[in-house]
Amino acid sequence: MFVKHLSLQNFRNYSKADFNFSQSTTLIVGPNTSGKSNLIEAVFFLASGRSFRTDKDDQLVKLNKGIARIKAKAEDKNLEVMIVKEGEEGQLRSFKKYLVNGVNKRKADFVGNFFAVLFAPNDLEIIIGSPGRRRDFLDNILVQTDREYRLAMGFYEKGLRIRNALLHKAKETGRRSEKEFTYWDNLLIVQGQKITGKREELIRYLNDSKKDILNFEIFYDKSIVSKDRLAQYRNAEVASGVTLVGPHRDDLLINLKEDQDIKYFGSRGQQRLAVLQLKILELNYIEKATQNKPTLLLDDIFSELDEDHIKLVLDMIGDQQTIITTTHEEFIPKKLLNMTKVIKLTNGRRS
Ligand SMILES: Nc1ncnc2c1ncn2[C@@H]1O[C@H](COP(=O)(O)OP(=O)(O)O)[C@@H](O)[C@H]1O
Ligand SMILES: [Mg+2]
Structure with missing residues (x-):
């Protein structure tokens, strides 16, 4: 599976831009702020149905425009995401449409048509950042490989938003009306337990896999959501106005x-190796689970990593499609450059 063609309209700093990618390696060269990460963000969106940089979709739409489009040809499928921005500055809302071959799809049925693994220097955050970064690592894998997981996440996130709004109200009024909660408590328990179970399986796979770069063991610090646990946290939830148990509080x-x-004992070098090892496992897992080689996206890895480390990252390039971004073509080893299609960018335009 690979992306042949990408067309962006009013996405981030792009007004209109078209890209043809090689089935093997494509190199995107452009100065800072020319739109390299934006391009990678668009490709990753096709695989995950979301941005890896923001939860605020209106930020994806070009300033002063109403609708952004990401269109792509991936193998024989036409994939399209529309991001529609509505309302006034200060209270913008947005919604998305997902289409496969011109037909509207649920997000859960759009994702799963194209696969990607992203590697960027700030992936170090998976190790040293907040728990959310580690949950994202798991989600980026499971969302792509498991439709039931996508559905469970969709229901869970919606349930959590509504339940948190109820708790917020309970905090304000000092009163919690039990019957408002029954439905959402059950939804969170049912969907939350599915999510926990699937994360558990993935972590088992990661732990059982051979690790050539750095050996480690992942401990799943899970936040189980059950009737008992919700009862136990009942008062604390009203006091804080948010849901305190469930997979949205998981950590690794x-x-x-x-x-x-x-995170605490590793050297910076070991931390970087751990990220790389996780990314290799991610590639392997997605390939195994989907019978497709995911497209490898390497965003600006040459700016921060040292030479030895870059060599290890470039070793990840196998026979899958790879898209690499860099500020300077000279950073790319000659051997790789010979086999690579090069696209030059200047501020949201191909040059
Ligand atoms: N919604 C948007 N509308 C217009 N420009 C945007 C939008 N979002 C981001 N940008 C611009 O995109 C540029 C950054 O692009 P990016 O892809 O991160 O650059 P780089 O090539 O350094 O990776 C910035 O100049 C930023 O102002
Ligand atoms: Mg960038």
Whole structure:
């Protein structure tokens, strides 16, 4: 599976731009702020149905425009995402439409038509950042490989928003009306347990896999959502106005030997190796689960990583499609450059 053609309209800093990618390696060269990461963001959107940089979709639409489009030809399928921005500055809303071959689809049926693994220097956050970054790591894999997971996440996130709004109201009024909660408590329990179970399976796979770059063991620090746990946190939830248990509070501990968390005990070098190892496992898992080689997206890895590390990252390039961005063509090893299609960017335009 690979993306042949990409067309962007009013997406980020692009007014209108078309790209043809090689089935093997394509190099995007452009100065800072020319739109390299925006382009990678668009390609990743096709695989995951969302941005890896923001939850606020209106930011994806070009300033002063109403509708952004990401259109792509991936193998024999035409994929399209429309992001529609509505309302006034200050209270913008947005919604998305997903289309496959011109037909409207639910997000859960749009995702799963194209696969990608993203690697960027700030992926170090998976190790040293907040728990949300580690949950994103799991979600980026499971969302692409498992339709039931996509559906469960969709229901869970909606249920959580509504339940949090009820808790917010309870906090304000000092009164919690039980019958308002019954339905949403059940929804969170049913969908939350599905999510936990699937994350558990994935973590087992990651732990059982061979790790050539750096060995570690992942401990799933899960926040189970059940009737008992909700009862236990009942007062604390009203006091804080948010839901305190469930997979939205999960974390991972990524441990070196003797349970030393790499976050606290690892050297920066080990932390970077751990990210790379996780990314290799991600590629392998998605390929195994979908019978498709995901497109590898390497965004600006040459600016921050040292030479040895870059070499290890470039070793990830196999026979899958790869899209690499860089500020300077000279950063790319000659051997790779010979086999690479080069696209030059200047401020949202191909040059
Ligand atoms: N919604 C938007 N409308 C217009 N420009 C945007 C929007 N979002 C981001 N940009 C612009 O995109 C540029 C950054 O693009 P990016 O892809 O991150 O650059 P780089 O090539 O350095 O990776 C910035 O100049 C930013 O102002
Ligand atoms: Mg960038």
